[in-house]
Amino acid sequence: MVRTYAEAGVDQDEKGAHIRALVSQLAFRRRGTGRPITKIGHFTGLVDFGSYAISLCTDGVGTKLLVAGEMRKWDTVGIDCVAMNVNDMICVGAEPVAFVDYVAIEHYDQEIARQIGVGLDRGARMANVSIIGGEIAVLPEIVRHFDLAGTCVGFVKKKAIVDSRAVRRGDVIIGLPSTGIHSNGLTLARRILREANLTVFDAVGGTPDAWGPTLLEPTAIYVKPVLRALREATIHGMAHITGGGLRNLVRLKGDVEFAMTEPLEPQAVFQDLQILGGIEDREMYQTFNMGMGFAIVCPEGDAKAVLRALRPDVKARIVGAVRKGRGVSVPDRGLTWESY
Numbered sequence: 001m002v003r004t005y006a007e008a009g010v011d012q013d014e015k016g017a018h019i020r021a022l023v024s025q026l027a028f029r030r031r032g033t034g035r036p037i038t039k040i041g042h043f044t045g046l047v048d049f050g051s052y053a054i055s056l057c058t059d060g061v062g063t064k065l066l067v068a069g070e071m072r073k074w075d076t077v078g079i080d081c082v083a084m085n086v087n088d089m090i091c092v093g094a095e096p097v098a099f100v101d102y103v104a105i106e107h108y109d110q111e112i113a114r115q116i117g118v119g120l121d122r123g124a125r126m127a128n129v130s131i132i133g134g135e136i137a138v139l140p141e142i143v144r145h146f147d148l149a150g151t152c153v154g155f156v157k158k159k160a161i162v163d164s165r166a167v168r169r170g171d172v173i174i175g176l177p178s179t180g181i182h183s184n185g186l187t188l189a190r191r192i193l194r195e196a197n198l199t200v201f202d203a204v205g206g207t208p209d210a211w212g213p214t215l216l217e218p219t220a221i222y223v224k225p226v227l228r229a230l231r232e233a234t235i236h237g238m239a240h241i242t243g244g245g246l247r248n249l250v251r252l253k254g255d256v257e258f259a260m261t262e263p264l265e266p267q268a269v270f271q272d273l274q275i276l277g278g279i280e281d282r283e284m285y286q287t288f289n290m291g292m293g294f295a296i297v298c299p300e301g302d303a304k305a306v307l308r309a310l311r312p313d314v315k316a317r318i319v320g321a322v323r324k325g326r327g328v329s330v331p332d333r334g335l336t337w338e339s340y
Helices: 012-023 064-071 077-092 110-127 186-195 211-216 223-232 245-251 268-277 281-285 300-310
Strands: 045-049 052-060 095-105 130-138 146-157 172-177 237-240 257-259 292-298 317-323 327-330 335-337
Touching (some): 052 077, 064 077, 064 186, 064 211, 077 110, 077 146, 077 223, 095 223, 110 130, 110 146, 110 223, 172 300, 186 268, 223 292, 223 300, 237 245, 245 281, 245 327, 268 281, 281 335, 292 300, 292 317, 300 317
Parallel strands (some): 095 130, 257 327
Antiparallel strands (some): 045 052, 052 146, 095 146, 172 317, 257 317, 327 335
16 A cells, blocks of 8 residues: 555655756856846746846646546636746745746647636636736647646845745744645545545545545635735745645755644645555655645744734744754654755
């Protein structure tokens, strides 16, 4: 029985090595206007544009598309596509403004295209971005079914960039709830269901809800409340909790410990998956968001202002603190990670 993300086919450590192999060859850097400001590896890239920095990032929906295919319901995956990009972008304090999508298909299907468009438009409204173009590639020899990805552009005043260098001991960590599994860990989740002889149409636990709609619940878009918080309080760092789970916090700063002393309660979907698959806590917290889709690190004195700015859109709360040490920890569960 599969009990880890790696055994299901997605090894996060191997993925990291794969990324490093690619990035090691990216030596060229533009000079002058448009020169890079951030190193490759943050949640989004930044380039110099006078008194502003332009932000650019790209991401896709992943194997959540296979759940959509089984349900024959594609009208929400566009929200996920927008969310995975804009949530990354706001991690540096940048405001997303425009988006382009890329759809690779095996064959033409106008109904799937229409439904993808419905979700993309809803996601764009939620994030206040304009979809200004895109591309549909017909690749029958490469793609089975279809793949959906997007690229987002935004901006931030250079003096307002949140690059996490200000993160320090004594800061608090504020957790913003997820809406469920979001768009990461679906390969393991689907494998757990398959090995339990369950389909997307079967009920989740003892509830009347089916697995399909539960897994398809769209990724939360945090743009508007986070931008409000940036205007009203001092924020030292932000992390989008995606693939890699809590280890994403290590990407902010490597010489402190992000201690999750009071983590958010995971939604029932995570508990049901853990029980069905016999998955250990460590694997759950380094694969799924476990109820927290986004994290804000700020001075303790600014926590009330941040929480006030996030309401009523997000019912966030303090989940931990930055302290002496290294990596990320969940003390109550005996979990620690020192690297992403």
